[in-house]
Amino acid sequence: MSLSPQFLDELRSRTLLSALVGKSVKLERAGREFRACCPFHNEKTPSFYVNDDKAFYHCFGCGAHGDAIRFLTEHKGLPFMDAVKELAAAAGMDVPAADPRAAEKAERASGLHEAMAEAAAWFVEQLHGIAGAEARDYLRKRGVDAAAQAAFGIGFAPDSRGKLKAALSRFGDDKLVEAGLLISVEDKEPYDRFRGRLMIPIRDARGRAIAFGGRIIGQGEPKYLNSPETPLFDKGRTLFNLDKAAAATRKAGRVIVVEGYMDVIAMAQAGIGEAVAPLGTALTEGQIERLWRLAETPILCFDGDAAGQKAAIRAALRALPMIEPGRTLRFATLPPGQDPDDLVRNGGRTALETLLEGAEPLVERLWKYELAAAPLDTPEARAGLRKRLADHAATIRHGDVRGQYLADFRRRFDALYERTSPAPRFQPGGGWRGGQAGRGGRGGPFRGKPPEAPPSAVTRSIGNGGLGPLESRAVLAGMLRHPQIIAHHAETIAALPIADEKLARIRDAMLDAAFAAETLDSDTLGTILGQVGLAGAMEALRAPNGLAFSFLRGNADAGRARRDLAAAIEALAARPELDAALAAVTARLMASPDEAGFAEQRRLRAARDAADQALASLAAGESGADSN
Structure with a gap:
């Protein structure tokens, strides 16, 4: 069967090549690309690169080169159609059914790019002709210079129902209608879609015109008119200036989204070429x-x-389910009544850069939005705020990121209403910050000379790939017995390096429950775990695990059990941080030894030993902190 170039281009654009190749080849990031040892020939030094922006791979060793389809045919040995079907299934696309009209359809579509290119050139001619005087005057008033006009291919559509149709008559009405250049109405001759408008080509990633945005000159509605959906143009997956911004983004290390075509052009004239814009609608997934x-x-x-x-x-809420480490958004807000062009004219590029440097993280934008959404002068309104924040966080599919958002929202909420005092926090330099003083006096249990006892087998295992099942189950079992502490230590709990995926799911569900509920007891938490399919796990947590933590014993003093559980959580969370800091300073000393470095190394070792000793004492049933 014959597949149209448009279908294959769309299939490639919907396939993240690095994800496809990464299923069978171990990739590592190299700037904006990925590299690996080539799967097509034997090599020890990586020379195989994958570029997601350009959707191809290339090996500088053996010359292997291709796209997603070719990778499946050459690396996995699939027939061409099998490779297409596999990619289409992953991308949620239907492979066109084989029928006698497929070849005819492909032939009809093959001339659309040519028709669009000829239309773009004709619009440019009209801009510089007699009919384009008003459009040129508009561009002059907007400060769009000749270089920008040429770079963006700006043109003009005369106020006529048939001039473009006549100029492109060799393509035939049907093809011009299919390209979105003519409007076809029943019982009437097709006529020009764009009339009396400034014409701005919308290009695909390869720089080919696939649609147009037309701005009215003078009075009239709508102010902007875009091409309809066509075999070339999928509005929800296209961004204006994508072709130019891709290269500029690699150089600048950022991409900026503005509201419209003229904003992008103004940014480019200010020397910021990495700007794109949606096409008259809200940003889509x-x-x-x-x-x-x-x-x-x-x-x-x-x-x-x-x-x-x-x-x-709207963009923030659409992005929220998809965020993960290395994938988020920031927000810069223009002054009311100003667009990027106004900002540049009044304050130069410096004003625009200052605005961009102050862009807010996604979590900050959501917090401010919900905080301002309604008055918060009653307990019911404040409970509503907390529920809205919890609902937002619950949409995040990535478990660790969801836990961090829950912890961040809880901390902001508590700080706003002064619900609690700061929770104790173990510091890499030794000692506890905040909370009650421990056995070492007001400065905390680890001030002065660290304990001499060697670390236990339990604590030695923490730095090797995260918490093992033994420690993870112990802490989670303590949280099930004493869920009151979860909310106050949410940030630390979310950061615990739990290696077991099922246990990590239990941790995430506990965090969700603690944030959503005003108060939480053991029975309620157990019910919630059951509702999300984790009832069986609850029984596993209640089983003895051979450790003597006070928070695992039913006859322990509740206050002591909660303090010991908090201390264990802090120590377990701090241990990997201390290992990483110690490894970094040791590596630095190997390259360039100095007394300050050795002192830092000794300090970190003392802090690590102190954390180990504290955890060992807790595991043996000794209290980590005396009550006042």
Whole structure:
């Protein structure tokens, strides 16, 4: 059967090549690309590169080169159609059914790019002709110079129902209608879609015109008119200026999203070429995915008016389920009534850069939005705020990131209403910050000379790939017995390096429950775990594990058990941090020894030994802190 070039291009654009190749080849990031030892020939030094922006792989050793389809045919040995079907299934696309009309359809589609290119050239001619005087005057008033006009291919569509149709008559009405250049109405001759408008080509990643955005000259509605969906143009997966911004983004290390075509052009004239814009609608999931292929943290720079801020929060909520480490958003808000062009004219590029440097993280934007959504002068309203925040966090599919958002929202909420005092926090330099003083006096249990006892087998295992099942089950069992402490230590609990995936799911469910509930007891927590399919895990947590932690014993003093559980959580969370810091300073000393480095190494070792001793004491049933 014959597959159209448009279908194959769409299939490639929906396939993240690094994810496909990474299933069978171990990739490591190298700037904006990935590299590995070539799967097509034997080598010890990586020379095989994968570029997601350009959707191809290349080996500088053996010359292997291709796209997603070729990788499956050459590396996995699949027939061409089997490779296409496998990729289409993963991308959620239907492979066109084989029928006698397929070849005819492919032939009809093959001339669309040519028709669009000829239309773009014709619009440019009209801009510089007699009919384009008003459009040229508009561009002059907007400060769009000749270089920008040429770079973006800006043109003009005369106010006529048939001039473009006549100029492109060799393509035939049907093809021009299919390209979105003519409008076909029943019982009427097709006529020009764009009339009396400034014409801005919308290009694909390869720089080919696939659609147009037309701005009215003078009075009239709509102000902007875009091409309809066509075999070339999928509005929800396309971004204006994607072709130019891709290269600029690699150089600048960022991508900026603004509201419209003229904003992108103004940014480019200010020397910021890494700006793109959606096409008259809110950002879609497909567009956000494309942005993440360009940069880990796109900056959304929308107007400060109500419409602009509504668009920003819609984008935030659409992105939220998909965020993960290395994939998020930041938000820069323009002053009300100003667009990027106004900002540059009044303050130069420096004003624009200052605005972008102050962009807020996604979590900050969500917090401010919900904080301002309604009055918070009653307990019911404050409970509503907490529920809305919990609901937002619950949409995040990545477990660790979801836990961090829950912890961050809880900390902000508690700080705003002064619900609790700061929780004790173990510090890499030794000692506890905040909370009650331990056996070592007011400065904390680890001040002065560290204990001489060697670390236990339990504590020695912590730094090797995260917490093992023994320690993880002990802490989770303690949290099940004493769920009151979860909310106050949410950030630390979310950071625990739990290696077992099922136990990590239990931890995440406990954090979700603690944030959503005003108060939480053991029975309620058990019920919630059962509702999310973790009832069996609850029984495993109640089983004895051979450790003598006070928080695992039913006859222990509740206050002491909670203090010991908090101390164990802090020590377990601190241990990997201390190992990492100690490894870093040791590596530095090997390259360049100095007395300050040796002192830092001794300090970190003492702090690590202190954490180990504290945990060993707790595991043996000794209290980690005396009550006042």
